[in-house]
Amino acid sequence: MADAILSLQALNAHYGDFQALYGVNLTVNPGEVVAVIGANGAGKTTMLRSIAGLLRNAPEAIRWKGHLIGALRADQVAALGIALVPEGRLLFPSLSVEENLVIGGQLGRKGPWSLQRVYDLFPILKERRLQQSTSLSGGQQQMVAIGRALMANPDLVLMDEISLGLAPVIIRQIYEALPGIVGEGLTAVIVEQDIAKALSVSQRVYCLQEGRVSLEGQSQTVPRDDITRAYFGV
Amino acid sequence: MDWLNAILQGTLLGGLYALFAAGLSLIFGVMRLVNIAHGDLIVLSAYIALSFGVSLGLNPLVALLLVVPTMALIGYALQRLILNRTMGEDLLPPLLVTFGLSVILQNVLLMGYSADPQNLQAGAIETASVTLGPLAVGVMPVMVFVTAVVVIAALQWMFYRTALGRAFRATSDRQDVAQLMGLNRAHIFGLAMALSLAVTALAGVFLGIRTAFDPAAGGARLIFGFEAVIIGGLGNLWGTLAGGVILGVAQTIGAKIDPGYQILAGHIVFLIILALRPRGLFPRIDG
Amino acid sequence: MSLSVTRRTRLSTAWLIVLVPIVLLLIAAPWWAGRADLRLMGEIALYMSLAVLWNLLAGYAGLVSVGQQAYVGFGGYLFFALTMLAGLHPYAALPLVVLAGFVISAPVAVLIFRLRGAYFAIGTWVVAEVFRLSFAQMASLGGGSGTSLSPDIVRSLAEGRDAREAVAWWLALGAGMLVIGTVVWLLRSRQGVALTAIRDNELAARSLGIDIWRTKFTVYVVVSGLTALIGALIFLQKLRISPDAAFSANDWTAFVIFIVVIGGIGTLEGPILGTLVFFALRETLADLGTLYLIALGVVAIVIMLFAPRGLWGFLRDRWGLELFPLSRRVSGLAKKEA
């Protein structure tokens, strides 16, 4: 575990008086895909937002390549090579499709991803590159959100329910591409409701329940029954 | 002939309005921040130039070298210390904060300089004149117009062709997501406001040379600025220049009909344009 | 199922009970308050009305107007014109001012409702400027320098200076109660929730059956007519009108916005509380002159930065206080959970 690229130790998170995460522990090793599953409201999004620096209330709890990053601003976290595909896409409305992608890579980190490669992955985006991003269909917007995160050439990409709103054919295509992408040195944490899909692409899996880690295991070996229990409590 | 003169003078006046509006356009048209204090900031820069002029004996045009960076600094500080906390979806918080700022500025200036009208004296260039065929035009107004065109060209290029411009737009769209792209929103907004007030410094000094100003003179200039931005269309700086010129020409032509209609004519043309094209003449961004 | 929806709270009932003696006491003010106090109270009542009206526009309907001075000035000028030029008695002129406010604001609404958000705000301001410049062209009302209400008209209000001042106060108080009553009635009606819905999300509001244009139009016209009435009363108190004073963005809009913001936008109690705070500040700090205005600006900024929902919003967020029974709460939830 010493070589974990990312580790959470007793991560708590609050929205006002409401506590959304209770002492979450989680590690991510370089080059692996970690799946996070859990019922609605379990705190998955909250966890990813904490890592990305959008909540900034856990100075001691988040460690990236050995350094504490919990107190950093989101832009500082991004500069360290962590990218988030946010829940709900959140594109920049006044930027065109292409500008949305370009701005994803504006930190100028070196890596395999370029505009061209994103267009290869989602050809429709190239067709629409000058269109205003919010006039895209829901699924097309999701593609831009994914492409935008990849453009950063991050070391770690956090993907929050990326298959939401995508047609099955696209989902299939993305998950087929994922191993290849990870193979190039990327590490990924994915939040996914489709448990079968989540288990099939990940090496390890965590299950959150009401803000706590209720299960942790190897994706290939963890028993289905345990997962059901972890989801809904005993 | 005299119509031609009215149009020419109006166009030149429009250059000054476009300068008022350019800084506003940046902030209002692109970041959706309604800066009610913009007019007062214009007046503030005129007073700063006045003070430099008095204390260092500088011609106001030379004083620009000091006023522009001073205003830019003020803008950066203002944004980072105060305005950044109000940026968001809601129109009202920044509007109200700048309302407060406007009242403060006016009264601080009133305390510092009294209500007496002041004037920036630029020397012979103030009354210098060139003849264009049958028409005589002032060197200053032409200089103002050219400055406006240059400033607007530069801003437009910066906004739509450079990474900084993209960063401005992205950050004003969604601040937290922009942070995820590695943009420090506080700094980005600070830069935008610094830029806006740098332009404001030019507008203020030219205003002070053209006419007298007092601490309350900002309001009337502010409304012309907003009108120019809106006539031009959101997010289009060339539109803002066109808006300024339309406004200036409407005023001089209105004044030709009856001087009482000078300002009224500008406002009415503005309302007519909006009635026909609620998003302005050349909108670039969806309002 | 024991769920039910209520609007009344214990606090709101208590408030309605204390409200009655307060109003009676206010009506009796000419017998217990001094001349200067009465004048001040009249001013408070009128500012409170402006604040409540502006809050209905901006806080509930999302129509952020920075041009309500158009109707304040219009009301004032029309009142002067009706009494001085048309020779009407002041009491006859007041209802006509309200009607004229409705009539003039309708076409304005048609025009400016084409605009959204910040554009709308600027549009209202330009309209107010057009009003100002147009009235500045009217030579019969003093043109750019304005005119005073002729002493004969003032004397026709009531016999003697004391009676006149009492009448001026009752008019202001009456207008204040009319305004608050109208706003409460409107907010409790079906239009009330529709308004807030439109402010929050027009797309959704439209898709849920709200006729956005008509709803906004109604509110705008009602608010403008009442604002004109308040304007008439303001200048009846001031006895003098000029374009700059009548259409002053600072006096009739900026201060009003400050009041609403300090008190808490989007609540009915906010503007009322805000007016009291504003006048308390003014009465204690006004001797500072320019410094007072600077202090006011600072207060506004500080409130906006640290309590953006204003004083009442702060209290409401903390303790869920609500004096006027306006919002609907589902009660009995806790039981169901358990």
Place this chain on the structure above:
Amino acid sequence: QTPTIKVGHVSPRTGPLAGFAEADDYILQAITERFGAGIDNNGRSWQIEILSKDSQSNPNRAAEVASELILSDEVDIIVAASTPDTVNPVSDQAEINEVPCITTDCPWQPYFFGRGGNPAQGFASTYHFFWGLEDVIGAFLAMWDGSGVAKAVGGLFPNDADGNAWGDPQRGLPTPLAAAGYDLVDPGRYQPMTDDFSNYINAFKEAGCEIVTGNMIPPDFGTFWSQAAQQGFNPKIVTIGKALLFPSVIQGLGERGIGLSSEVWWSPSHPFSSSLTGASAGDLAGGYMQATGRPWTQPIGFKHALFEVVADVVARAEDLDDPEAIIAAIAATDMNTIVGPVNWAAGPVPNVTKTPLVAGQWQREGDGIDLKIIANATAPNIPTTGELMLLA
């Protein structure tokens, strides 16, 4: 214990008309000293307390401070000076609240008609002394007539109380100018503090105007004058009311200030002296220049005269606790002041009395500038001190 009478004073200390109140401090201080000895009324000595407020050159502010003086400070007499923008609102408040009021330094037509005065009826408690538009027209014509320039005159009148009165077709400049054979080019009323005069300039050029006249506030004249130069308009005579009264304004215009002309209501060479101190006009101006190191200005005399009248009224009133009695004393005034005779029995309309007026031009004098009296046909007892020079 000596009784006190409170006098409220309103003037534009700041704002575009601040020049008018430049000498207020000096005059008020001297007057306060003089009043310190008390004024005798019916055998008792009265103290006079003066409360002075700033109208900020804004009519609304003027009304506001006047009502404060009347309602909160409960002054017994209110006085005001300098242009209709201050004088009229203060008088209106006094009239409605039935407080005695004396004003000056505003031509009587904008004062009287601007307040809706009716010559058959007059006002109840407000009185005014100054000259009228007929005097200014006479003085201007006297100056222009001998100049030999073309009789085409450009008129610049703003949409304010003065501008509307000066430009009024009946009571203002147009009719008498036409009668005297001048063509007045009057494009209309502009909004004060405007950015652009090019349409005026163009109209004047087209009509071949060699004379420009009107009534402006100083900042507007500055804007007009530099645009005129930019657009190649060079009139031979520029005679503007109100804007060109003050040396500070002329100095601000530099070389282009020399040769501008204006009305002269008072100067150190006026042959009058103070009823209060006995000082001559020359003494008063000299004392001011010595005390402040600044050049004399015209309102000095009138501001002094205002308090001369107050002192005279206080001395004569039958009962200083009764406003009616004070008003009666004002109406009965008949005295000579440092600006000439003041006698409300002799006015053109009720409540108004007139003082003499001549015309003058700013000329170079040694290192500085001086306002020379160059036409005195309207008041031959005031000596001329120079001759008209045409603008280059």
Place this chain on the structure above:
Amino acid sequence: MSAILELQGVKKAFGAVVVADDQSWSLAPGEALGVIGPNGAGKTSMFNLVTGTLRADAGQIRLGGQDITGWSAAKRCRAGIARSFQVPQPFAHMTVFENAYVAATQGAGLSGRAAEALCLDVLDRTGLIAKANGQAGGLTLLERKRLELSRALCARPRVILLDEIAGGLTEHECQSLIQTIRDVHATGVSIVWIEHVVHALLAVVGRLMVIDFGRKIAEGEPQAIMQSREVREIYLGIEADG
């Protein structure tokens, strides 16, 4: 029996992008119709055209036999068409209850107790009742989707248009959603449902329509449609022979 909702030759394009290409289809009273199609096919746009959020370039839309093509969105809602938005559009500063109340008073035209009772009932059925007094702006994405559904139901529609409300649900949640929609259907409301979570769709609808490039490319019995070669290729991404 005549159709409750009928589109005839409806066309709409944004420049070169055609989002509705001569679309004609109809919905029988009480029917549940499913809609699938690739991303950007024009499904949401079709809803926008039906509800009046978008204006058709050509064609006719009828509700209960009445031509509503020129009607405003508000009028269509009051006439009985309610929808949920793919990207939720809550009234963020109002409570969940008030969100529903807007629909009940404006869309359904109810008032007083009747409106309140309807809202309470619907919120209870959609599982949002516990949050009734909470601000809608504080809801999670999925709660927002439920709010969309609740509001649409509170408008007491004759036809309800649902746009991707099952995405991101866990299996268990999905089952309860299916049950809710079945209940709604059982009360006689006609349903058109766009969904990428096909198995949820199939559990409810009696007919399936496939859209691509703004065109209806297939329509019929759900199982048969899902087995069709076209759908497997362009939508599911499974080789037809695979």
